[in-house]
Amino acid sequence: MRRTPDQGNDREVLGSLTVGGSVFFLILKRYQETRLTILRRREKRMMCSWARVSRFLRVLVCRAPLCVAMQMSRTSATQRDGPHKDKVAIVTGSSQGIGLAIARRLAEDGAHVVVNSRKKVNVDRAVKELKAENLSVLGVVCNVGKEEDQQRLVTRALEWQGGIDYLISSVAVNPFVGNILDSTAEMWDKIFEVNVKSMFLMAKLSVPHMQKRGGGSIVFISSLTGYNPLPIIGPYAVSKTALFGLTKVLAPTLTPMNIRVNCLAVGLTRTNFGNVILKDEALTDFLMKANNVVRVGEPKDYGGVVSFLCSSDASYITGENIVAAGGAISRL
Ligand SMILES: NC(=O)c1ccc[n+]([C@@H]2O[C@H](COP(=O)([O-])OP(=O)(O)OC[C@H]3O[C@@H](n4cnc5c(N)ncnc54)[C@H](O)[C@@H]3O)[C@@H](O)[C@H]2O)c1
Numbered sequence: 001m002r003r004t005p006d007q008g009n010d011r012e013v014l015g016s017l018t019v020g021g022s023v024f025f026l027i028l029k030r031y032q033e034t035r036l037t038i039l040r041r042r043e044k045r046m047m048c049s050w051a052r053v054s055r056f057l058r059v060l061v062c063r064a065p066l067c068v069a070m071q072m073s074r075t076s077a078t079q080r081d082g083p084h085k086d087k088v089a090i091v092t093g094s095s096q097g098i099g100l101a102i103a104r105r106l107a108e109d110g111a112h113v114v115v116n117s118r119k120k121v122n123v124d125r126a127v128k129e130l131k132a133e134n135l136s137v138l139g140v141v142c143n144v145g146k147e148e149d150q151q152r153l154v155t156r157a158l159e160w161q162g163g164i165d166y167l168i169s170s171v172a173v174n175p176f177v178g179n180i181l182d183s184t185a186e187m188w189d190k191i192f193e194v195n196v197k198s199m200f201l202m203a204k205l206s207v208p209h210m211q212k213r214g215g216g217s218i219v220f221i222s223s224l225t226g227y228n229p230l231p232i233i234g235p236y237a238v239s240k241t242a243l244f245g246l247t248k249v250l251a252p253t254l255t256p257m258n259i260r261v262n263c264l265a266v267g268l269t270r271t272n273f274g275n276v277i278l279k280d281e282a283l284t285d286f287l288m289k290a291n292n293v294v295r296v297g298e299p300k301d302y303g304g305v306v307s308f309l310c311s312s313d314a315s316y317i318t319g320e321n322i323v324a325a326g327g328a329i330s331r332l
Pocket residue numbers: 092093094095096097098099116117118119122142143144145169170171172173194221222223224225266267268269270271272273274275
């Protein structure tokens with residue numbers, strides 16, 4: 001059968017159309033594949049972002065209340081203004097009596113205060129009382145007569161607030177009342193271990209941290225009996241006299257570090273410790289008359305004095321033994 005010229009042209013056209021179609025089909029296929037890859041990548045990226053967003057939300061939901069609670073517990077005190085705003089103080093022997101009153105006053109004046117004593121139940125009670133007053137306190141149970149406990153007290157303060165500015169050593173024991181000749185070597189060891197040595201060792205441990213803060217203040221709590229010794233508490237009275245010497249030796253050593261050391265000798269005060277004397281009415285009367293004192297001291301009589309000694313208002317006072325004893329005149 002013969003082909004017409006038109007039939008031949010049709011075939012060529014058809015052939016070229018088929019080739020063109022395949023090329024077009026290939027391009028289309030490649031385009032679709034590329035598009036699919038892009039879409040998959042985009043989807044993957046979105047999945048990743050969503051994963052990140054959902055992880056962030058999960059963390060936010062789970063941890064936020066914890067962070068807020070922690071922040072609130074910290075800021076409750078940092079919001080307190082006063083001469084000791086953002087300062088950190090350790091007060092030894094502060095679950096009751098004079099130490100507790102000093103801890104309270106320093107915290108009221110803006111400081112974060114580490115409260116300490118030997119028994120957990122007493123520390124917990126003091127901390128609860130002070131926290132109820134919206135004060136920033138941390139309780140640490142330890143016996144400052146033991147070196148490993150002293151280190152723990154300092155470490156806990158550092159973990160809590162990152163530094164130490166003030167050390168107030170208020171701790172004391174008196175296991176002996178009577179004729180000094182009846183006191184034993186063990187009694188003297190115990191009295192000097194806690195009342196004198198622990199005061200020095202706590203100061204030694206705190207000094208490098210005060211230095212890091214550019215300075216600090218140390219206050220030892222002594223007694224009028226350190227000046228005017230009462231013979232029936234002889235070894236204790238001698239330990240309190242020793243603190244005047246410690247203050248005089250330590251102060252010039254620490255002055256170049258901008259750390260001040262002072263000692264506060266307090267008078268007969270209404271505390272468990274003071275009860276050794278106060279329960280004997282005749283003796284109390286005699287002491288008050290002999291010392292020209294019209295009332296027995298209260299723990300809160302000393303908080304303001306210590307707060308002042310730690311403050312910048314007292315920046316020119318160091319190496320001093322100060323008496324707060326309701327009119328009693330020191331005789332030494
Ligand atoms: N109360 C007075 O009449 C009187 C008089 C003169 C001087 N002081 C001095 O005042 C300071 C405070 O005495 P206070 O009357 O408030 O006594 P306090 O008995 O009321 O308080 C003493 C605190 O020290 C704690 N403590 C005792 N030994 C400790 C140790 N090894 N480690 C840790 N904590 C310990 C006790 O648990 C308590 O919290 C003492 O240095 C004392 O010598 C008191």
